Amino acid sequence: MNAHQKIAFSCSPTSKPVGADARADLLKDPGFGRVFTDHMVTIRWTKDRGWHDAQVRAREPISLDPAAAVLHYGQEIFEGLKAYTRADGSIALFRPEQNARRFRASAARLAMPELPESVFLQAVDELVKIDSAWIPGDEGSLYLRPFMFATEAFLGVRPSYEYLFVLIASSVGAYFKGGAKAVTVWLSDRYTRAAEGGTGAVKCGGNYAASLLAQAEAIEHGCDQVVFLDAAEHRWIEELGGMNVFFVFDDGSLTTPPLSGTILPGITRDSIITLARGEGRTVREARYSIEQWRADAASGKLREAFACGTAAVVSAIGRIKSANGDIVIGDGDGGPITAALKAKLVGIQRGDVADAEGWVRKIA
Ligand code: PLP
Ligand code: COI
Numbered sequence: 001m002n003a004h005q006k007i008a009f010s011c012s013p014t015s016k017p018v019g020a021d022a023r024a025d026l027l028k029d030p031g032f033g034r035v036f037t038d039h040m041v042t043i044r045w046t047k048d049r050g051w052h053d054a055q056v057r058a059r060e061p062i063s064l065d066p067a068a069a070v071l072h073y074g075q076e077i078f079e080g081l082k083a084y085t086r087a088d089g090s091i092a093l094f095r096p097e098q099n100a101r102r103f104r105a106s107a108a109r110l111a112m113p114e115l116p117e118s119v120f121l122q123a124v125d126e127l128v129k130i131d132s133a134w135i136p137g138d139e140g141s142l143y144l145r146p147f148m149f150a151t152e153a154f155l156g157v158r159p160s161y162e163y164l165f166v167l168i169a170s171s172v173g174a175y176f177k178g179g180a181k182a183v184t185v186w187l188s189d190r191y192t193r194a195a196e197g198g199t200g201a202v203k204c205g206g207n208y209a210a211s212l213l214a215q216a217e218a219i220e221h222g223c224d225q226v227v228f229l230d231a232a233e234h235r236w237i238e239e240l241g242g243m244n245v246f247f248v249f250d251d252g253s254l255t256t257p258p259l260s261g262t263i264l265p266g267i268t269r270d271s272i273i274t275l276a277r278g279e280g281r282t283v284r285e286a287r288y289s290i291e292q293w294r295a296d297a298a299s300g301k302l303r304e305a306f307a308c309g310t311a312a313v314v315s316a317i318g319r320i321k322s323a324n325g326d327i328v329i330g331d332g333d334g335g336p337i338t339a340a341l342k343a344k345l346v347g348i349q350r351g352d353v354a355d356a357e358g359w360v361r362k363i364a
Pocket of ligand 1: 080239240241242243244264265266267268269308309310311
């Protein structure tokens with residue numbers, strides 16, 4: 001199947017949709033990742049038949065053989081993107097072709113079949129259309145979670161011969177509780193997230209499994225997220241558990257860690273770089289060490305820091321906690337450049353700011 005090919009989706013709408021009143025209740029304060037829509041998309045892949053059996057159907061539990069390879073060797077990848085209701089009432093996605101492309105890259109790294117980008121986009125369109133009533137108003141959005149895993153019942157260690165692609169959707173508000181003004185991050189000096197030659201640059205469930213003990217440590221210390229250092233020298237800032245990171249300096253320039261192969265190439269990260277450069281700012285994709293972070297925060301050279309990603313959008317980082325003491329950034333409450341970049345990005349997504357880069361894809 002080539003990259004532009006489409007496949008036929010069968011559609012069997014649920015016979016038991018959530019009622020309008022119950023849905024309205026759920027959409028009042030959805031939080032993140034706990035309210036789910038009525039439908040899902042599934043597509044199967046087998047070594048003999050390739051991609052087949054694409055269905056839009058009722059969201060329901062999946063039955064798996066206990067020997068399914070994913071349950072033993074963790075062959076699983078996922079993506080995250082959002083559908084928004086825009087100021088003019090239309091529904092749009094933000095750079096979904098980038099998610100489709102990264103999903104293929106993740107598949108390739110985990111020795112899984114690559115879903116054609118056109119089919120990924122078709123699946124997203126189908127689910128958003130059938131579940132559009134689940135897009136919350138105001139600042140909420142419909143978070144789309146495509147994922148794929150190995151279903152073959154076989155315990156030998158080799159790439160599976162059978163996979164299931166699934167797309168589900170979740171009505172979401174802010175990722176961080178209370179839509180906090182600035183988050184606090186925990187510096188993990190014991191655990192790393194990814195090493196050279198590993199899977200840090202792709203979106204596989206295993207990366208997140210490996211990060212959870214550090215995330216638990218962060219929560220224990222009253223922090224929202226972990227910031228990981230590199231695996232080789234334990235010095236260089238990599239990224240947060242589920243977000244990329246930017247530093248903003250007193251001359252208005254920005255630094256973000258480079259795509260070294262150990263961090264996720266975030267679509268939000270790429271968009272922020274483009275927007276900041278478009279404003280005439282210098283943006284360095286360069287290594288930045290924890291010692292420098294400490295020194296620059298103390299001297300005032302570092303004015304702001306922020307995390308960014310699809311789920312978290314742009315979130316100011318006010319404070320880092322670590323075994324060696326805390327670092328406060330600026331007044332600990334975020335700053336104007338973070339706020340302005342966030343407003344521009346969200347404005348483009350919502351249709352309030354011109355989409356000069358052609359990032360928005362409306363759903364027909
Ligand atoms: N880094 C990690 C580890 C992530 O899980 C995410 C979220 O997807 C990001 C960065 C940000 O990526 P994106 O902006 O494409 O959502
Ligand atoms: C996203 O931003 O889409 C993520 O995947 C981050 C996290 C929820 C895993």
